[in-house]
Amino acid sequence: MEDGLDVVARDTGFSGVVRVDRDGQVFAKAYGLAHRGYGIANTVDTRFAIASGCKGFTALTVVSLMEQGLLTLSTTAREVLGEDLPLIDAAVTVEHLLAHRSGIGDYFDEDVVTDLSAYVLPVPVQCLLDIEQYLPVLDGYPQKFPPGERFSYCNSGFVVLALIAERVSGVPFHDLVRQRVCEPAGLVDTDFLRSDSLGERTAVGYLQVDGEWRTNVFHLPIRGGGDGGIYTTAADVTALWRALFAGRIVSPDRVAEMVRPRSDVPAESMRYGLGFWLHETGGAVILIGGDAGVSFKSVHVPESGTTHTVIANTSEGAWPLVRFLGV
Template sequence: MSPLEDAVDAIAHATGFAGVVSVDRGGVNEFAKAYGLAHRGHKIANTVDTRFAIASGTKGLTALAVVSLIEQGVLELSTTARSVLGEDLPLIDDGVTVEHLLAHRSGIGDYFDENAGHEITDYVLPIPVHALATTEQYLAVLDGHPSKFAPGERFSYNNSGYVVLALIAERVDGRSFHDLVRHRVCEPAGMHDTEFLRSDELPGRTAVGYLPIEGASRTNVLHLPVRGSGDGGIYSTVRDVGSFWRAMFGGKIVSSSWVAEMLRPRSQMPSQSRRYGLGFWLPESPGSQDAVMLTGYDAGVSFRSVHRPQAQLTHTVISNSSPGAWPIARLLEEELTQR
């Protein structure tokens, strides 16, 4: 047992972590280990092949799907949302472009505002969650939110923006967004276990998400849309996440030049020690070790995957509880950055 595994085990034991931890280097897995239960009621253990929801980690796949349409010539970064949406969502400013939406600089109102002060256990959706199964059905929650600022003015993390991107992609491509992501991202990346699943009919080898309520084992099935869209809700495994990074940087999803464009910083957030490109979080300083990150946090979900292209190093923590991933993710960041 390595010192890193000892340290991960200690944190997992101390925090009651449920999930999977993985470290890959040069395409070879150095460490992968599962902890806790995928289903508490039936005492089903997590395994390294268990599928977990990754919440906003989905945004990276959405961004790549949209950019693949741009590379094909179906869209442009300068395409306005209005030119595709028509009369739908009239409160979206006519100047909002695909690039604004990808960079969280659109200023549109957010149906799921993470800065609104809600507790992770709150019920925040204004309509029954089962009514959100297709991207078009999200129009019911996207509408009616006034703009917060002019397009391009500043960064403001925005879930609505990524559902609008899914709508745009779906309408110009002609197939459902779920099929579009599978065809344009998952299949070329070899992500065979990654899919937008319904939370009310999860298949085998899939973790149920649990809320951080002391003394209870309440699931997240009433808290989130029954099937995700552009802003979150896809399910994946640590193996597929590793395949995703290798495929992305290998030019298998979009060209290397477009990957570089997506990773060009559009915003800097000193308070978070990060910058943001198009769909991906970046280090605060370009002088630091190169790194690209996807992260997700929601009711019954926590996920972080960091990829360092130059070192060909990936470390991923995925959990079926809201607070689960963070202590181990911080440990991996500290330990592996030093190597």
């Protein structure tokens, strides 16, 4: 496997980490540069952004609040939002939002935004540091269809979930994720970092603009939110899967509810539960993220404990290796 990975990585200019956990054995290898300007190489313990892979963390945070009795699946967004975001249908529930079946309008509609090199945020990126600062960005998008009617992937829905979690708990969302997901799972290298202050052992995201490699610092919120932007390592991703299915983050019954298919998504050859993608026929559970300077996929099979993770600090870099691994 390693020789084949090396060939694909060389031929595609892969920059990132590949990790495979299988039968008690770990294979992990790093390629490319964490910082192109200073020639700093990626290592197996480099931290990377995982874009929408963050949605699993948001979902687990919300479900942990359910276990505390602060929310239920049937809690409506309106109960918590009050008069904010008035275009969200009064019938939209937490379950609709977790399952991408809310029908709310999306500030970052991936059916519309297809060019990852474009500068698409409607406000300066430094204005998106805390979750409440997303309110003006989320506002003004009409409901697309009645809640529950069908699946439609929605980034806004997970920012709204972060708002809901923050308001019902009284704890800032980023702290909530750390307390309710990272700490019980033992994720020592996972956190929401500022893009202008990443710190050591963290990969800068790159994309090609006008024929040259540029960082993604002007493309994404300065600090991630409910829909994306957490930083982690390949080892911490494995630890997340293990903690999830060991019931250390939320109870096994809640985990089973989260990985129960709510929607078939033929366009993606997958299904969707609550915050997690699911294999179209088998038992694998999946996290995926892609954005300007970020690409990530991790596939975990609970029955065997096998995990494949590919994580890259370029927009498309992970996908050739994902295809090579067949996950």
